[in-house]
Amino acid sequence: MNTDKSIWVKDLTKKFGDFTAVDAISFEVGKGEIFGFLGANGAGKTTAMKMLIGISKPTSGAAMVAGYDVFHQADLVKQNIGYMSQKFALYDDLTIKENARFFGGIYGLTNTEIKSKTQQLITDLGIQEVVNQNVGSLPLGWKQKLAFSVALLHEPKIVFLDEPTGGVDPITRRQFWEMIYKQAHNGTTIFVTTHYMDEAEYCDRVSIMVDGRIDALDTPAQLKKQFDAESMNEVFLKLARK
Amino acid sequence: MLPIIFVMPIIQILVLSYAATFEVKNIRIGFIDNDKSVDSRDFINRFNASSLFILTDLFQNSDQAIIAIQKGKIDVFIEIPVDFEKKMIQDEHVNLSVQIDAINGSAAGVINGYVGQIVKIFGDDIRKNISTHYVVNSNLKRFEIVPSYWYNPELDYKIFMVPGIIVILVTMISFFLSGMNIVREKEIGTLEQINVTPIKKHQFIIGKLLPFWILALFILFFAMNIGRILFHVPILGNPFLILSFASIYILVFLGMGFFISNFTDTQQQAMFIAWFFVVIFILMGGLFTPIESMPIWAQRLTEFNPVKYFIEVIRMVMLKGSDFSDVKLQFLKISIYALVMNGLAVWSYKKTN
Numbered sequence: 001m002n003t004d005k006s007i008w009v010k011d012l013t014k015k016f017g018d019f020t021a022v023d024a025i026s027f028e029v030g031k032g033e034i035f036g037f038l039g040a041n042g043a044g045k046t047t048a049m050k051m052l053i054g055i056s057k058p059t060s061g062a063a064m065v066a067g068y069d070v071f072h073q074a075d076l077v078k079q080n081i082g083y084m085s086q087k088f089a090l091y092d093d094l095t096i097k098e099n100a101r102f103f104g105g106i107y108g109l110t111n112t113e114i115k116s117k118t119q120q121l122i123t124d125l126g127i128q129e130v131v132n133q134n135v136g137s138l139p140l141g142w143k144q145k146l147a148f149s150v151a152l153l154h155e156p157k158i159v160f161l162d163e164p165t166g167g168v169d170p171i172t173r174r175q176f177w178e179m180i181y182k183q184a185h186n187g188t189t190i191f192v193t194t195h196y197m198d199e200a201e202y203c204d205r206v207s208i209m210v211d212g213r214i215d216a217l218d219t220p221a222q223l224k225k226q227f228d229a230e231s232m233n234e235v236f237l238k239l240a241r242k
Numbered sequence: 243m244l245p246i247i248f249v250m251p252i253i254q255i256l257v258l259s260y261a262a263t264f265e266v267k268n269i270r271i272g273f274i275d276n277d278k279s280v281d282s283r284d285f286i287n288r289f290n291a292s293s294l295f296i297l298t299d300l301f302q303n304s305d306q307a308i309i310a311i312q313k314g315k316i317d318v319f320i321e322i323p324v325d326f327e328k329k330m331i332q333d334e335h336v337n338l339s340v341q342i343d344a345i346n347g348s349a350a351g352v353i354n355g356y357v358g359q360i361v362k363i364f365g366d367d368i369r370k371n372i373s374t375h376y377v378v379n380s381n382l383k384r385f386e387i388v389p390s391y392w393y394n395p396e397l398d399y400k401i402f403m404v405p406g407i408i409v410i411l412v413t414m415i416s417f418f419l420s421g422m423n424i425v426r427e428k429e430i431g432t433l434e435q436i437n438v439t440p441i442k443k444h445q446f447i448i449g450k451l452l453p454f455w456i457l458a459l460f461i462l463f464f465a466m467n468i469g470r471i472l473f474h475v476p477i478l479g480n481p482f483l484i485l486s487f488a489s490i491y492i493l494v495f496l497g498m499g500f501f502i503s504n505f506t507d508t509q510q511q512a513m514f515i516a517w518f519f520v521v522i523f524i525l526m527g528g529l530f531t532p533i534e535s536m537p538i539w540a541q542r543l544t545e546f547n548p549v550k551y552f553i554e555v556i557r558m559v560m561l562k563g564s565d566f567s568d569v570k571l572q573f574l575k576i577s578i579y580a581l582v583m584n585g586l587a588v589w590s591y592k593k594t595n
Contacts, residue, residue, distance in 0.1 A: 079440040083438040
């Protein structure tokens, strides 16, 4: 067991009755790495991710996240990770500051920490003028960036992003990935699922799930070489059609 | 949402307190006067003078009257026979035909009672009149019952209904709000976000339910004051006894709502299930119909009805001035209920599936 790794997964399996959603997957993710977790719809990405963030109990196998066992130390795992779901999951009827105070409070930040971090967040995102607006009224692109920033409020070691850029425009996506890079540069591990193959190219390493298994795992450049493909898109199609 | 939470109970208590009444008033009555005498006219006037009856029509024959009943224009008609006056004076037996629309059976019974009373008083008056003129044998001693109505001397229905309606308001607020709440967060996705945080189960549940608990208690307090000031419903007992019972009672429904929320995926499902229980609880809670007149098996079922206990307690304390020793059994039962429901709620809420 390698505890230097941010995420360490061995034969992780999840069954729903007879159906095996995740079939004995194994991989490791290093500190500060941007790890792309790819797969077609229904390939088992979300289920695998839910096990890693501690809201779904694995059927068998082992997994360590941020140095803690997902089986027995789910609350410690949760304390050390950030999560941003594909649904916008801040409270629509609270303002930016209220959301930040709420989630900061849950992670046990002190009031002064919450205040300074919220201020930081507002300055970084340049959203001074909408601070007292309910977040429900913000444009989707802003919401996504806001949700990402809130997920980072407690300085987690790893951030899980579940299709974070779904439905936003290319410019916002670009800005979003700049935020991700900056965060990874600061040493935060990024675990991201996406359907955009151009985003897959931005990742340090990429895994591709097919039918509950990980069929390919390497850097984008290596994968393209391995599958004799021009782009990640081609790699993905070749794997998914196999 | 917050204005709705406050406006709805106020409207409900104002409107329902007037509407939810079993008093039979404004009875539309018709007559077929075959006698057309002074006495028969006096007889009809007795009804007209009563605040309970509205003299709607005079018919020529019973066919007309029956059509009027069928069309719903009148509730009751009385046919006065020929020789009405003559027989009255001769102190003979008089047959009156009274026909009542009995689709609502209990209302028909009440109408029959009213008609009987007016007829009896009329008969007595006639007899008195006659006896002053001709000294008839007045050795007919009659029993007269003078009832004295306890706890509600004027038989004001509002005094009976308002405490019950207050219970319904508190029940709906606590049950529906908590029932909708978690499942709503499931729908919008914030529950998943909460579940990936290290928040403790009890922190989450208390955080979710405490605001509703305070809100429901506040509404109870508010509604009791409306009842006292607007409807002059007395609060003979200690109001804090009611509030402390309610503080446990509300927990029952918060727990129940939370429990339902955990087993449903959409607000629609949760609403449907919550309504299923609310209708049973209200109709079997003794608000409208006395539990004592239900069949035995139904009476046994009401033992599991928390609404029944609160209605008992609030009526006893407000109207009879009962103290804790009178309602300690209800306190015990509702406490057990609260423990069980909240135990189930905590057990069924899982951060990890």
